[in-house]
Amino acid sequence: MSQQKATIKQLQKLCPFDRFSEKQMVLVAANSELKHYEANEVVIEIGNHDKLEYFLLEGHIELESFDGRFKEKKAGSESARTAIALLQPRKYTVRTKTPCVFVLINQITVNTLLEELPQDKTTDFSVSDLHSGHETEDIMRNFESDLKSNNLNVPSFPDVALRIKQLLDDPNVTVKDISDVLNNDPAMTAKLLKTCNCPLYRTANEITSNRDAIVRLGFDTTRQLITIFALKEVFNSRNKFLQHKMGELWAHSSEVASIAYVLATKTPGINPEQAMLAGLMQDIGAIPILNYIENYPEFMKLDYKIDDIILSLKSRIGEKVLETWGFSSNLIEVAKNSNNWTFQSPGDKASYVDIAIVANIHSFIGKKKHPKYPSFDKIPSFKKIGANGLTPEESQEVLHQAQHQLKDLQALLSPKTIPVLQ
Numbered sequence: 197m198s199q200q201k202a203t204i205k206q207l208q209k210l211c212p213f214d215r216f217s218e219k220q221m222v223l224v225a226a227n228s229e230l231k232h233y234e235a236n237e238v239v240i241e242i243g244n245h246d247k248l249e250y251f252l253l254e255g256h257i258e259l260e261s262f263d264g265r266f267k268e269k270k271a272g273s274e275s276a277r278t279a280i281a282l283l284q285p286r287k288y289t290v291r292t293k294t295p296c297v298f299v300l301i302n303q304i305t306v307n308t309l310l311e312e313l314p315q316d317k318t319t320d321f322s323v324s325d326l327h328s329g330h331e332t333e334d335i336m337r338n339f340e341s342d343l344k345s346n347n348l349n350v351p352s353f354p355d356v357a358l359r360i361k362q363l364l365d366d367p368n369v370t371v372k373d374i375s376d377v378l379n380n381d382p383a384m385t386a387k388l389l390k391t392c393n394c395p396l397y398r399t400a401n402e403i404t405s406n407r408d409a410i411v412r413l414g415f416d417t418t419r420q421l422i423t424i425f426a427l428k429e430v431f432n433s434r435n436k437f438l439q440h441k442m443g444e445l446w447a448h449s450s451e452v453a454s455i456a457y458v459l460a461t462k463t464p465g466i467n468p469e470q471a472m473l474a475g476l477m478q479d480i481g482a483i484p485i486l487n488y489i490e491n492y493p494e495f496m497k498l499d500y501k502i503d504d505i506i507l508s509l510k511s512r513i514g515e516k517v518l519e520t521w522g523f524s525s526n527l528i529e530v531a532k533n534s535n536n537w538t539f540q541s542p543g544d545k546a547s548y549v550d551i552a553i554v555a556n557i558h559s560f561i562g563k564k565k566h567p568k569y570p571s572f573d574k575i576p577s578f579k580k581i582g583a584n585g586l587t588p589e590e591s592q593e594v595l596h597q598a599q600h601q602l603k604d605l606q607a608l609l610s611p612k613t614i615p616v617l618q
């Protein structure tokens with residue numbers, strides 16, 4: 197008996213096929229399969245990865261998530277126009293409540309035809325987005341569950357930086373102790389020497405050994421710089437798309453870090469290298485999120501939704517990452533609050549959170565894409581910057597006057613040039 201196919205008329209009621217051309221519809225119909233189920237049958241099991249898309253044509257189904265939540269769908273309803281439980285591996289068990297008919301289509305077929313569709317210029321989303329169903333809420337719930345149950349995969353902190361951090365926590369550590377560790381990492385030594393001889397730190401005599409560099413910089417600055425250099429290793433992914441996102445993230449973080457350094461030099465009580473590190477740490481919570489999304493290859497096409505997930509979850513994830521790595525409370529506070537525009541630090545003096553917030557705001561100037569934030573006069577952190585507080589215009593002037601310093605900092609953090617404030 198031959199396999200029964202869906203008709204074009206049946207497919208036209210479903211999303212995204214309602215946007216396909218006649219030729220594309222013929223291809224979809226030819227590659228489809230109609231499948232009938234009785235009541236109380238399991239259609240999809242949680243954890244399956246069958247690379248098929250299931251569209252409900254007739255009947256009434258129930259979806260049970262991994263955490264025991266239930267929802268129902270009826271054929272013909274708006275929620276049933278898109279593929280059922282699209283994410284793979286499957287996040288729901290799907291059962292029939294009545295006799296049902298499904299259209300089954302290979303995901304590769306659907307995705308290949310979706311890529312041929314022209315972008316709709318009148319909307320803020322693509323046809324792929326229309327096909328997405330409820331992936332965002334499902335991924336966020338899965339992520340939240342893993343976070344609460346301590347199953348979240350936190351990236352490891354680079355070994356050499358961790359060893360030097362542990363050494364410098366010992367009050368009896370010597371320059372030789374640190375130098376011996378650095379000798380096992382020539383690349384890190386080269387970065388430290390290059391930094392020691394750059395315009396930010398250079399003196400009359402060129403530094404040629406890591407021992408002299410440690411003496412010149414001091415233990416605290418050495419610790420901060422090695423941590424900064426090591427951090428870039430964490431912004432990495434094996435996936436080509438996610439590596440691009442990691443690159444964007446590092447570019448933004450290094451720009452914020454450069455601005456934070458300059459603002460710190462004008463603000464009493466703030467260490468510039470610690471401020472630079474705070475600028476790099478403020479988005480650290482995005483890294484586990486991007487790594488998590490690697491489990492959902494079909495979701496990577498929905499770029500803006502990934503940004504929404506990062507914005508929603510990165511503060512709590514960043515706090516967990518830095519706690520796991522054993523960083524100080526002031527850096528953990530930065531990860532928690534760097535996008536909290538109404539944050540008010542205690543007392544009259546600036547905190548590293550204040551520096552990170554103001555640096556973040558300045559990094560958005562001139563950018564088309566950035567989070568929403570209130571008017572500058574409603575951001576308390578501006579009042580803490582500088583010796584007696586700076587208006588946004590005054591802090592922008594400070595940065596404008598420090599253009600060469602910003603360029604030096606960008607060169608230190610990244611080979612790519614990031615646009616500076618005009």
